[in-house]
Amino acid sequence: QVQLVESGGGLVQAGGSLRLSCAASGRTFTTYAMGWFRQAPGKEREFVAVISRSGGSTYYAASVKGRFTLSRDNAKNTVYLQMNSLLPEDTAVYYCAAGNYYGSSNSNNYDYWGQGTQVTVSS
Numbered sequence: 001q002v003q004l005v006e007s008g009g010g011l012v013q014a015g016g017s018l019r020l021s022c023a024a025s026g027r028t029f030t031t032y033a034m035g036w037f038r039q040a041p042g043k044e045r046e047f048v049a050v051i052s053r054s055g056g057s058t059y060y061a062a063s064v065k066g067r068f069t070l071s072r073d074n075a076k077n078t079v080y081l082q083m084n085s086l087l088p089e090d091t092a093v094y095y096c097a098a099g100n101y102y103g104s105s106n107s108n109n110y111d112y113w114g115q116g117t118q119v120t121v122s123s
Contacts, residue, residue: 001112002024002025002026002029002032002098002111002112003024003025003112004022004024004025004097004098004112004113004114005022005023005114006020006021006022006094006096006114006115006116006117007020007021007023007117008020009094009117009118009119010118010120011120011122012086012121012122013122014086014087014088014121014122014123015086016086016121017082017083017085017086018083019080019082019083020036020080020083020094020096020117021080021081022034022078022080022081022114023077023078024077024079025077026077029074029098030053030054030074031053031100032053032098032099032100032112033050033051033053033098033099033102034050034051034070034072034079034097034099035049035096035097035098035110036050036070036079036081036095036096037094037095037096037097037107037110038090038093038094038095039092039093039095039116040089040091040092040093043092045095045107047106048060048061048064048068048081048094049061049064049070049081050070050099050102050103050104051070051079051102052102052103055071055072055074057102057103058070059102059103061105063089064083064090067083067084067085067086068081068083069084070082079096083119086121088121088122088123089121090119091119091121092118092119093116094117094119095114095115095116096114097110097114098110098111098112099111099112
């Protein structure tokens with residue numbers, strides 16, 4: 001069992017930056033690939049990025065590649081999503097998730113989810 005708690009969301013102007021954190025409980029953190037998803041009002045949840053168990057590999061959605069950076073600190077059981085050059089269309093609730101399959105953009109392949117943190121980008 002893994003419990004995930006996101007933090008770091010907020011209101012930022014377009015072009016600004018935010019760093020989201022996801023803290024995981026339990027001693028099995030390193031057995032999971034960690035992903036981020038987001039859901040905007042009236043839209044389906046969409047994949048943002050995923051990082052491998054070791055942190056050595058990352059995979060990004062095309063819409064955020066080059067602007068977002070995903071990293072993890074296994075000693076602190078935490079993953080970080082650094083978001084730069086934010087756009088109004090990045091506005092959404094952001095969720096972190098733990099799964100067994102690195103590289104998957106399918107939310108069905110993630111077993112544990114956080115409660116989400118709101119990111120709002122004003123134009």
